[in-house]
Amino acid sequence: xxxxxxxxIVMTFLWAAxxxxxxxxxxxxxxxxxxxxxxxxxxAYTTAVLYATFGISPWLGLVFGVLLTTxxxxxxxxxxxxxxxxxxxxATLVFPIVMEILANNWNSVTRGSxxxxxxxxxxxxxxxxxxxxxxxxxxxxxxxVVLGITQWIHRGRLGLYLIAxxxxxxxxxSMGVEPVRIKLIITMISAALTSVGGFFxxxxxxxxxxxxxxxxxxxxxxxxxxxxxxxxxxxGPIVGSLIMTPLDGALSAFLGGGxxxxxxxxxxxxxxxxxxxxxxxxxxxxxxx
Amino acid sequence: xxxILPQLxxxxxxxxxxxxxxxxxxxxxxGVLRIVNFAQGEFIMLAMFGAFWANTLLGIxxxxxxxxxxxxxxxxxxxxxxxxxxRILFAAHSMQIFATFGLSVLMQNLALTFWGPxxxxxxxxxxxxxxxxxxxxxxxxxxxAFIAAIVMAAGLIGFLHFTxxxxxxxxMVQNRYAASLMGVDTKRLNRLAFGCxxxxxxxxxxxxxxxxxxxxxxxxxxxxxAFVVVVLGGMGSVAGAVVGGxxxxxxxxxxxxxxxxxxxxxxxxxxxxxxxLIRPQGLFGRAGTxxxxxx
Amino acid sequence: MTATSFSPVNKDSAxxxxxxxxxxxxxxxxxxxxxxxFNVHSGExxxxxxxxxxxxxxxxxxxxxxxxxxxxxxxxxxxxxTNARAAxxxxxxxxxxxxxxxxxxxLTVHENVMVGALLNNSLKVARExxxxxxxxxxxxxxxxxxxxxxxxxxxxxxxxxxxxxVEPKIILLDEILAGLxxxxxEESIHLIRNFAxxxxxxxxxxxxxxxxxMSLAQKIVVLDYGVKIAQDVPEVIVRxxxxxxxYLGSDD
Numbered sequence: 001x002x003x004x005x006x007x008x009i010v011m012t013f014l015w016a017a018x019x020x021x022x023x024x025x026x027x028x029x030x031x032x033x034x035x036x037x038x039x040x041x042x043x044a045y046t047t048a049v050l051y052a053t054f055g056i057s058p059w060l061g062l063v064f065g066v067l068l069t070t071x072x073x074x075x076x077x078x079x080x081x082x083x084x085x086x087x088x089x090x091a092t093l094v095f096p097i098v099m100e101i102l103a104n105n106w107n108s109v110t111r112g113s114x115x116x117x118x119x120x121x122x123x124x125x126x127x128x129x130x131x132x133x134x135x136x137x138x139x140x141x142x143x144x145v146v147l148g149i150t151q152w153i154h155r156g157r158l159g160l161y162l163i164a165x166x167x168x169x170x171x172x173x174s175m176g177v178e179p180v181r182i183k184l185i186i187t188m189i190s191a192a193l194t195s196v197g198g199f200f201x202x203x204x205x206x207x208x209x210x211x212x213x214x215x216x217x218x219x220x221x222x223x224x225x226x227x228x229x230x231x232x233x234x235x236g237p238i239v240g241s242l243i244m245t246p247l248d249g250a251l252s253a254f255l256g257g258g259x260x261x262x263x264x265x266x267x268x269x270x271x272x273x274x275x276x277x278x279x280x281x282x283x284x285x286x287x288x289x
Numbered sequence: 290x291x292x293i294l295p296q297l298x299x300x301x302x303x304x305x306x307x308x309x310x311x312x313x314x315x316x317x318x319x320g321v322l323r324i325v326n327f328a329q330g331e332f333i334m335l336a337m338f339g340a341f342w343a344n345t346l347l348g349i350x351x352x353x354x355x356x357x358x359x360x361x362x363x364x365x366x367x368x369x370x371x372x373x374x375x376r377i378l379f380a381a382h383s384m385q386i387f388a389t390f391g392l393s394v395l396m397q398n399l400a401l402t403f404w405g406p407x408x409x410x411x412x413x414x415x416x417x418x419x420x421x422x423x424x425x426x427x428x429x430x431x432x433x434a435f436i437a438a439i440v441m442a443a444g445l446i447g448f449l450h451f452t453x454x455x456x457x458x459x460x461m462v463q464n465r466y467a468a469s470l471m472g473v474d475t476k477r478l479n480r481l482a483f484g485c486x487x488x489x490x491x492x493x494x495x496x497x498x499x500x501x502x503x504x505x506x507x508x509x510x511x512x513x514x515a516f517v518v519v520v521l522g523g524m525g526s527v528a529g530a531v532v533g534g535x536x537x538x539x540x541x542x543x544x545x546x547x548x549x550x551x552x553x554x555x556x557x558x559x560x561x562x563x564x565x566l567i568r569p570q571g572l573f574g575r576a577g578t579x580x581x582x583x584x
Numbered sequence: 585m586t587a588t589s590f591s592p593v594n595k596d597s598a599x600x601x602x603x604x605x606x607x608x609x610x611x612x613x614x615x616x617x618x619x620x621x622f623n624v625h626s627g628e629x630x631x632x633x634x635x636x637x638x639x640x641x642x643x644x645x646x647x648x649x650x651x652x653x654x655x656x657x658x659x660x661x662x663x664x665x666t667n668a669r670a671a672x673x674x675x676x677x678x679x680x681x682x683x684x685x686x687x688x689x690x691l692t693v694h695e696n697v698m699v700g701a702l703l704n705n706s707l708k709v710a711r712e713x714x715x716x717x718x719x720x721x722x723x724x725x726x727x728x729x730x731x732x733x734x735x736x737x738x739x740x741x742x743x744x745x746x747x748x749x750v751e752p753k754i755i756l757l758d759e760i761l762a763g764l765x766x767x768x769x770e771e772s773i774h775l776i777r778n779f780a781x782x783x784x785x786x787x788x789x790x791x792x793x794x795x796x797x798m799s800l801a802q803k804i805v806v807l808d809y810g811v812k813i814a815q816d817v818p819e820v821i822v823r824x825x826x827x828x829x830x831y832l833g834s835d836d
Binding site for chain 1: 648649650669670671674675679680682686687688689690691695698699700702703707710746747749750
């Protein structure tokens with residue numbers, strides 16, 4: 001199987017994982033973050049900087065990236081929790097912008113707008129592989145981990161608390177649910193998983209610059225895939241990615257940036273207006289009849 | 290260093306007027322429909338392009354083109370309300386967000402696809418002109434923008450307080466259900482409010498055209514600032530949008546001069562975090578209005 | 585000022601379970617709750633009545649942690665929980681229903697109750713306990729029905745079940761009988777009395793249905809314009825001229 005198709009498979013799994021991480025915050029937690037690319041970028045940059053500039057193993061970079069991303073997530077989202085609904089989302093739009101400015105200007109560390117190229121030294125220790133199949137496996141594992149965590153939350157205490165909070169925060173509070181604590185937990189999990197996705201991206205693409213990892217397009221895509229597949233369901237993001245990523249590959253090849261996003265915007269609108277429950281949701285509802 | 294302070298404040302106030310202009314439409318739509326219009330920036334962008342094309346193809350002055358551009362966009366706004374907004378008014382918050390956000394992405398990329406990514410600028414006879422009043426140098430375009438903002442705000446406030454339609458809108462802001470019980474045609478007024486909201490954006494766009502670059506993603510920059518202004522001023526408050534805009538304008542000019550140019554961009558965002566922490570409802574908002582969707 | 589009437593239920597508990605001490609809450613110029621004080625003993629059923637707008641629900645919101653008091657203190661089970669948040673109040677043992685019912689619509693009846701049960705139990709145990717409570721309130725056949733599709737009477741029962749799910753020592757019932765027909769009211773009265781006796785629960789109930797309050801409550805507190813104007817056993821309250829005037833002078 002040639003590289004082109006393998007790449008599509010890798011990206012499908014990666015987007016499914018990223019979308020799944022977002023789904024935790026937005027679908028289960030009701031926190032529609034439009035700034036996931038901030039977490040993605042921090043994870044990617046941490047790994048890249050530590051590896052390319054300081055020669056530190058990306059596995060350590062992964063850990064650091066997760067820690068850094070999670071603490072940043074807590075710091076910036078905590079004051080925003082008092083904003084509900086769309087205002088929270090508007091606030092989240094700001095973070096990737098700030099991160100991108102930071103990345104562009106902190107030249108000593110991030111090499112500014114020229115970006116970082118990761119040296120191609122394949123080894124398990126460097127998490128860089130010659131064969132794409134290794135990446136296929138790794139991205140598959142990541143996707144399954146996200147799925148597993150989602151299922152665990154879905155069936156457990158956290159899942160119930162999240163849905164309760166989403167349905168009626170007052171009622172949930174009267175039964176002992178602490179909204180801030182719950183929101184923090186789900187944000188941390190979501191940020192951590194997204195950061196891992198960033199780590200993977202850095203070690204796979206081997207190049208990143210501020211626009212490629214902090215772009216709003218990443219946030220749009222992540223949201224769109226979950227929405228199409230089914231927001232708030234464990235398999236939704238996977239279904240969405242399975243449908244859209246191959247399509248996206250074709251679109252990119254034929255159309256290029258503007259029209260591609262044009263279609264995304266249109267699809268986003270269409271899904272919201274016509275089938276807000278996405279594929280999984282609509283299927284589940286149809287099954288119940 | 291201090292002698293330049295009055296000039297800085299004056300410039301800051303002028304730019305603040307522009308920010309106020311950006312935000313008034315956003316806050317109006319939120320006040321009446323309880324929806325945050327993520328695509329507000331894109332309506333501004335549309336107007337800017339309208340003014341740009343009018344100027345480039347027909348030689349019409351941007352301010353003058355407002356006479357046509359604004360009604361057209363008002364009309365587009367009504368259409369959007371009818372076919373998109375109306376259908377998500379009672380949907381889950383996440384869906385409302387996706388709808389206007391999707392609209393924003395759609396509009397941005399429509400512009401990108403059909404008009405290209407290039408930055409355009411419109412220069413008119415008064416683009417680089419400035420007036421000297423009381424020893425202060427005020428750029429013509431900023432001055433016009435400032436005056437337009439005040440006039441628009443005053444007009445809107447007057448409309449809201451002194452006309453029947455305006456009072457109906459205010460009733461809706463306070464209590465939609467009660468208003469509908471009292472015979473207020475909420476559906477029609479929703480459409481009107483949305484149309485007015487994007488109409489304000491259109492006015493803003495025409496005014497901005499001579500002083501800013503016109504390009505498809507200009508809306509993104511603008512909406513962030515507009516949002517900060519609305520949060521600072523208080524959601525749903527037109528007066529708040531004006532005051533908030535002026536404050537942000539002055540704050541930016543002062544930090545830009547006394548601290549550094551890079552800080553200028555960041556100061557609005559910093560202010561935003563600070564407001565969130567100490568007074569989330571903004572200056573003129575009622576406590577709790579940052580929680581939309583509450584009873 | 586605070587005339588405590590001792591009824592047979594609480595003769596062995598001298599320290600009140602809940603002490604409401606001079607709570608005040610203003611909204612702008614309006615004083616919704618004005619120096620209200622009274623005590624509730626373990627196992628006692630207290631009726632809270634008064635014309636519309638008297639501040640009863642506001643008082644509930646303060647006691648259950650949904651609203652902050654401007655001044656005054658609140659003691660519960662030996663702790664000072666003044667201005668504690670709602671989740672904390674639930675944890676120390678205060679359960680409540682809402683006047684405008686708030687079912688968690690995308691969850692089933694069982695799951696609704698499980699949320700509260702999780703406060704003190706593991707997932708597995710919470711599942712069982714929640715099922716038990718659902719049975720006790722007589723909604724066993726609706727166990728797996730989506731709460732968004734319930735009738736008003738069932739929703740009210742659900743409110744009660746949820747209030748009980750946090751294993752409370754006191755439950756605050758806000759007009760839980762409103763909108764029910766006569767037989768539903770009788771059933772609910774029966775239910776409340778059973779729970780109060782079996783679980784040794786204290787109850788504060790806001791009610792406009794005076795017959796129900798009379799048959800359930802050992803003590804009645806009357807609010808009017810945010811002020812406590814009377815507190816006594818039901819038989820005395822009903823004949824108190826101040827109380828009668830408060831009701832006749834209002835739209836109720």
